[in-house]
Amino acid sequence: MGDRTGPTLSSVQQALRLMEAAGAHEDGAPAPQLAREAGLPRDSALHLLRALTQDGYLRELDDGVFVLGDKLYSSHQDVDGHGLLDRVRPVLASLRDEVASAAYLTFYEEGEIRIAEIVDSPKAPRVDLWVGFKDAGHATALGKCVLRELDREARAEYFSRHTLADLTPRTITHREELVRQLDSAPPAPVVMDREEYALGTVCVAVPVYGGSQMGSLGVSFRSDRMYRTGDLHRRVLAAADRVTRGLWLAD
Structure with a gap:
């Protein structure tokens, strides 16, 4: 029987882990920290962070930390804010x-x-x-x-x-x-x-x-x-x- 490897996370699961990690920090967190907390390789995390930021799910602040973005947050607001x-x-x-x-x-x-x-x-x-x-x-x-x-x-x-x-x-x-x-x-x-x-x-x-x-x-x-x-x-x-x-x- 050949060697078996464990299941790998899909890109969607990886993205969700990064957003969960970012959401856990009120003032945001830098990419290396988010990668560690999400259990992802740094290069993979950076690629996903850029994609999530471009799509509005995350936002990168001037000091390089990431916070949850407009698109994700606005979907949880009611019309009265x-x-x-x-x-x-x-x-x-x-x-x-x-x-x-x-x-x-x-x-x-x-x-x-x-x-x-x-x-x-x-x-x-x-x-x-x-x-x-x-x-x-x-x-x-x-x-x-x-x-x-x-x-x-x-x-x-x-x-x-x-x-x-x-x-x-x-x-x-x-x-x-x-x-x-x-x-x-x-x-x-x-x-x-x-x-x-x-x-x-x-x-x-x-x-x-x-x-x-x-x-x-x-x-x-x-x-x-x-x-x-x-x-x-x-x-x-x-x-x-x-x-x-x-x-x-x-x-």
């Missing part, structure tokens, strides 16, 4: 617990800045949204963060449809002054509002990106609380990076 929010909500919860402040996520959609998620707790209550966010983008760090990222044309179009309502004595109500503040902000992407939406509340926000969409991630806290600014900014920026990695919105 709950799958997406389920994926990024733990990041917001972790940020909330780290800084003891409510965490917020917004998206810029069809010319409007909309709140997608708020994660709070009894120890980290959300700000009272006494004015609809659609009409208060100019008065919040979350909204100003988005406005700062827009090009001149998109920003002008937004202002043409929104009045800069006077919400508190600190609210910026003159378009020229707001634009000057946005354009003169430091290079770091951190934006703040200091009691501009609600007296007694401060908010810090940074931009997040996903496919063709962008938005902002931020936290709010009482103005009488003291923070080490550098540490707070670092934590919010780190959370925004994790959210950006998890946003697989179709273009």
